[in-house]
Amino acid sequence: MHHKIIAIAWKDITTTFKDRDAVAYLVALPIVLSAIVGLAFGTGGDVSIDPVPVAVVNQDQGVTLPGGETLSLGETLERAFVPSGDPAQDEPFAAIHDLTDGTAYADADRAREEIADGDLAALITIGGADFTANALSGDAPGTVDILYDSGRSIGPSVVRSIVSAITNGMNSVILAQRLGPAALAEIGATVGADEAAIASAAAELGAAATSIAAAAPIRLEQVDLQGKTRSFDALQYFAPSMAILFMTFAMGASATAIRLERERWTLQRILTTPTPRWAFMGGKLLGMYGTGLAQMILLIVATTLVARLMGRQNSLWGTDGLAIALLVLAVVFAATSLGLLIAALSRTAEQANTYSSIAALVLGMLGGSFVPIENLPGVLSWLPKLTLNYWGIRGFYDVATGEAALAGVSTHLLALAVIGVVLFVASLWRFSRRQEL
């Protein structure tokens, strides 16, 4: 009987891949869409979002230190966003300069207008000529205002987090500087040191603290920035998104084909041969699974090649072959079960076609195939987790970015297997209730 099952499966797979329209739709289109997304967001994986345009109005005059040097915390903050042109000065801020496109503005009003027009994401105003003096003396807090357009999602939050990290760093250094000399004098008095020695030590401590104030906060933030915002790689996200989305379309087409077999009477004809119903169903299932598998493999190979042609250096789908293979098997299983359920729920090929389009689009939207879904509000937050798209995309993305190896995607694999089994059992139940295929 296995010869017949294989013959039915092979007929379905070859029929699908011989159909030029189907190949264009199921393989070529997702490759093209992935390539477009790649081109739109950049393919290198270094910087995947446009630099955030930000204006800095720095009113701080700074203070003159006992050694004659000028210290301006405002200028330090300004340099974090606006490159000075001096490589030595700019180096600590290189990561922020990649992310942002900062310009020094003298006129805050003009900056406000540009924010309103959407040309700028945020305006940082470092308040008053006495910003550094106030901050160091503790007489009054130095204030940094951030003005932004809440309609922009990513830009202002990037700016806010950078400014907040820098000011936090400054605050801790300033506190150390304020408390340091006093503590030193107290210790000096206790041990009997002369005032000149204490003053000299305090000045050295102050200078050291100042240099730390310029560098330390930036280093602190670089880790965060690289870990979160900078490494979002659109192509690594959208290649599996498109592949899974179009595979769910392919499974819908297979569901339609099962209904078509009845409408064209080829199913009835098969059932007049010595071929039992279960063998027919087994063949169709194997054919669906084989079609999905072939489609995923083709898409993985093709998108990898396209990404290479577009100049990408690092691997698009990652290097953990076993994890990728298991994710492919699991995601195709879940999609096959989905196709089977659609066939079980439909009475005609037309109905199967409609149901499958709706299912593919809704699952694609909820599961993040079109846009990355991070947080849906309230009760809706668990919805994406019911979709095979969500687990498939996350699994492939985590493997591709190197954030997870096989062990790291075990939850994804389990979730896909559970979705597959639930849909499969539901379709068998439905078929048995209808007493027909």
Next chain:
Amino acid sequence: MTPTTTPIIELRGLGKQFNPPDGVIAVKDVSFSIMQGEIFSLLGPNGAGKTTTIGMISGLLAPTAGDVIVGGHSVTRESLAVRRLIGVVPQELALYPTLSARQNLAFFGKMYGLGGRELKRRIGEVLEFTELTDRADDPIEQYSGGMKRRVNIGIGLLHRPQVLFLDEPTVAIDPQSRRNILDAVKALNAEGITVLYTTHYMEEAQELSHRVGIIDHGQIIALGTQDELTRTVGEQDTLALKVPDATPELVSALGRLPGVSACVRADGEDGELHVLADEGRRALPDAIRLINEAGLSLQAVEVREPTLEAVFLHLTGRGLRD
């Protein structure tokens, strides 16, 4: 081939009701046997129950009453054994349109359990028999209606069945293709294949069959050889009158003439009316008078010997294609 007296198919009180207990009864208590080597036609109008009967004999539909024995095997209990003996040619063109004739034959050949050289050889023979060798590798969707019909039949022959079921195989095809199919059926029967043929074309049943079963409203209303059946009509003749634009009133009035048992329109022939009369020649003057009174013209008259259609008319008062 001369039929034997050994039954190869036996229908025993066969019945089918869809969606019982209130659904339509499509076939009711049908019993008859088909002998080995016979061409048996099931003749009846559309919706009479022919396809449902074939569906049950071939194991596609489960009977709600009775059973069918094919080659000694019960359809309800030994369905797979029955399917090995039969070849089914459905009324629908049950083909994969994007595949070629050869690929369709190969696929269904595998479903019949054929493989390897045997399958290849049988595909070659069937292509030759259906005269499709030259176009064997073209997709079916590029074939004419007649060619598709031939592939449809060819698939049913792949595994050399003992019995071939042909369900209305000449529907919607040109006269030449129809002629080819009728000749092919005779040729297959000459090779020893028993044929169960359903049709609503009286001429086909008359030309092909050793015996005919007439089915109407799911029941067999007459069964026998053509001679046996026409004898049931007695001495009645069929009066064929060509009256273009005949009105329903005229058809009805002709049917009420003395010595006339029924009058129907003949299907497919423009304006032809068939009047079943005890003595055709006697009824003719009255018929002509009625036609004249209706202001219509009688273009041709023919008195015919009893046919199967006359039998159906005699038994039901309706034409086969009403």
